[in-house]
Amino acid sequence: MKKETMSGLFMLVIRRDLMLAMRRRADVLTTLIFFVMVVSLFPLGVGPEMDMLRKMAPGVLWVAALLSSMLSLGRLFSADHLDGTLEQMMLAPQSLSMLVLGKMVAHWMVSGLPLVLMAPVLGIQFDMSAEALGVLIIGLLLGTPILSMIGGIGAALTLGLRGGGVLLSLLVLPLCIPVLIFGTGAVEAVSTGLSVASHLSLLGALLVLALAFTPWVTAQALRISME
């Protein structure tokens, strides 16, 4: 029987979570449908005037992506917590932070990436230009992993609590505001002629920070919650 390495265990966690997501496809789809529905509510609420919708588009799409991510975060640890597999992960012979990062990556692939792919389709409904759509996609590609990771901290802290998803959102949304600001700012910079690159690089910097710190913080939060 061979021994698993740290990267082996990392890939194992991702493969496992993806396998589980495939068998529970409904969960994946509901997040996506929620995203589409929230975006569609805005024209219904504010009227179909194209000029206004075009202006609102980046904000609407980003807020909807944010809310959809929040919804799906409850699932990050709760199923594993309930059947005891989370405890076993905490007893793994490799760093818990690595395993947590693996779960976050899998979660993003299942909940965040579909949003990134769906967003341009919805952006067309808001008459966004091709260049704006491009910046939107890159921004979401950088930003949605950050949301998964910051949300992971919230999910770990609220593990098993009654307040559930709403409490998690309350804790995590303020922390996600910078991502929202830079993401929408990047898209708006396309039309105002300001620097798109500066916004995107700020997002990139936040992504690097999140990658460096959130797995470890989340691991600590898990240990606190499991006591």
Next chain:
Amino acid sequence: MAINWFKYSAPTTFYGLAGKLIPWFGISAAILFAVGLYIGFYVAPTDYQQGEFYRIIFIHVPSSIISMFLYLIMAGYAALGLIFNTRLSSMMATAIAPTGALFAFISLWTGALWGKPMWGAWWVWDARLTSELILLFLYLGYIALHASIDDPRRADRASALLAIVGSVNVPIIYFSVKWWNTLHQGSTIKFSGTSMHVAMQQAMFITLVACWLYAIAVILARVRSIILERERHTKWITELPEVKN
């Protein structure tokens, strides 16, 4: 001095110390408030730009400053509690949160009262006010998380972690909100560019100190009641006159 701190880091001794200190802080706060507000409302001259309404800054500015500092102090106590496992540190963090939230709320409310005569609107998306609003959300999140967890140890440690994550995020959030504000050429609530009259400076400083003293008094009182509740099974609590009735 080092020895003194450790003696008072036990809830038992701190309870007594806090009890003795509260009246001092409370009374001096009341006196300074009276002095500060007198100077602010009567002695300081009418501002040539903003008329009488500006006087609200004597409450608005101190409460903003204090709400921000209290968050950092709360995060500091929370970190101490997490790292060193000291019960009292966690209790202090829990005691600070509601007061911090209150000051954040007062800051927002007085900001609105100030804004209305100035801009005709009850709310302006000024960078500082918006950051203050987010700070209030951070406080409320801390309080909500602590309240949602039954086990006191887990509650303390989880909210401590949240407070630390929040305080690390505060500079990032503030920076991004400022960025957002300048991008959208938002309005800025600023006091008139000219230097402040001496009386105004005095009033501001005095009310700031008064608010601090008030905050300390309230927090000490709250931490005493938290100590009573948490330690209610221990012997020394049952021997206290308040508890024996």
Next chain:
Amino acid sequence: MLEVSNLACSRGDHRLFSGLSFALHPGQIMQVQGENGSGKTSLLRTLCGFLMPDEGDILWNGSSVSELQEEYYAEMLYLGHLNAIKDELSGLENLRISAGMSGIELSEKDAIAALRRMGLKGRELLPTKVLSQGQRRRVALARLLVSDAKLWVLDEPLAALDVAAVALIEELIAEHLARQGMVIFTTHQPLQVAGMEMRTLTLTRAGSGSRGRPA
């Protein structure tokens, strides 16, 4: 070797036990006894690092468990009340993943052999949600066959098992002890290991907490 000295634990306001000390050497098996609520599960979970003790130390081969962390986890195995298997996955997938999580790359052949020995022949590929309670427990227990951990911490391993399965587990434990492994466990059903002297640790609720008397 597992060494516990002066261990004290609480749950919320409630002190469970204090002053607990014992040592478990290779080849030994210890049963933790006590009434419901005396802290048996909490003791086992403290040994796993889930619960922080109020006082005392847990040492593995002389070093503190809280310092060793992953090195300690690599040498121990925990089976609690929960089965730690995913309903949507088959027994085979579950076992290979569990083994992988504890650092062992398990081939399909070996995994199936292990499941067969646990009496799950013909059910290895079914999603575990269609298996009975007892069968799910067997999937969970199959980890004992493929693990190379030296210390087994088992919380009621025999729950939901029938007589044949109980005998099998007793056999597995005997084999493990013969390989110089260690076992510490709790149980509500009688568990006998042939030819093995069972040490006991009794936690009794006595006023302000339990006292442990290792035998």
